[in-house]
Amino acid sequence: MSTELVLILGMSAATMIPRILPALFAGRVMPPRKIRQFLDAVPYAALGALILPGVITSDINHWPAGLAAGIVAVIAALLRAPAFIAGTASVAAAVGVRLLT
C-alpha cells in the first residue's frame, strides 16, 4: 500500500472515530439535567467559536474584507434575511472591500 493511501486511511480514522463513537451511545440513557443543559448549549458555543476569530483570520492578509463580511452578515441577519442571503451579502461585501483597498 502506498504511503499516500495509508495517510488518507489514517486521516479517515482520525475523523470518523470522533464522529461515530459518540453517536453509538448518545441519548441511549437520559443524562442528568445539568449535562442536558450543557449539550443544549453546544450549538450556541460552537457557532460562536466557528464564527470568531475565523471570519477575521481566514484570510489574515485581507482582514478588513473579513471584518466587512462579518458586519454585513450581522446586519442582514438582524433584518431577518435567510442564512443564504446573509452569506451572499457577506461575500459581496468582501469583494467590495477588496476592490476598494
Next chain:
Amino acid sequence: MTTPNSIDSPLSRFLRGARLAAPMGLTYIPVAFSLGLLAVQAGLSPWIAALMSAIVFAGASQFAAVAMLHSATAPLQIVIATLFINLRHIVFNLALIPKLGIRSTVARALVAAIMTDEGFAFGSLSADPGIRTLAGMLGLSGTLWLCWNGGTLAGAMLTPKLPPMLNAALGLMIYGMFIGLLIPALKKIPRAAWISGGAIVIHTLAWFWLPGGWAMVVAILAGAAIGPLLDIGGEDETKPETVAHVD
C-alpha cells in the same frame, strides 16, 4: 383532506434537508475545487485527492493536511493533527444525534460519519424540526457530501484556477451563513448570547497560544458550560417547558 403524515413523509424531509443544504453546497464547490488543485500540487495523485474528500469529508483537516504535505510533514503528524482538529465532533454528535430519534445503530453511524460543522449547525438550529430526523439529515449532509466530492474531483482533474480574490471571498460565505443562522436562534433565546459570546472570547484568547484544533475544542467546552450556569435549556423533550423565564 391532507393529513400531517402525507405532507411530512421521509421523502419530503429528505428534500427539505437537501434544499436547506443546497446554497451551502454550491459554495463548497469552488472551495473543494481549490482543495483538489492544491492536493495535486502537493504531490497527491488525483484519485487519492478524491478519495480523501470521500472518506475524510472534513474541510479544515483536509486543507491542513495539504499544507502539511507541502512542507513535507510526516504522515503520522498529519493524522494526529487531523484528530485534534476533529475532536469537536465528539461534542457535536453527543448533542445532536439524540435529537434525531434514530434507533438503528447503522443509521446513527451513517448520519454521524457525514456530519460536518455545517450539517451540525443547520441540523441543530433549523426552524424546521423535520430536518432533525434520519431523512432530513441524510438530505442535508448527503447534498453537502456530493458537492464537496464533485468539487474536489473537478479540481484534481482540471487545472484552471479561480481568481484568488474571488476564492478568498467565497471562503467567507460560510461565516456569513453561520451568522445568519446564529442570530435568529439568539433572538428566540436571548440569554444564549452569553454562551456564544463566552465561546467567542475564549476562542479568541486561546487562538493566540493553542494550536487551532485545541483552541476550538476548549472554546466550545467552556462556552457550553455557561448553559448549566445560567440554567438555560435541558428540557426533557417529552415534558412541557420547565425553564423559568426571569427576563
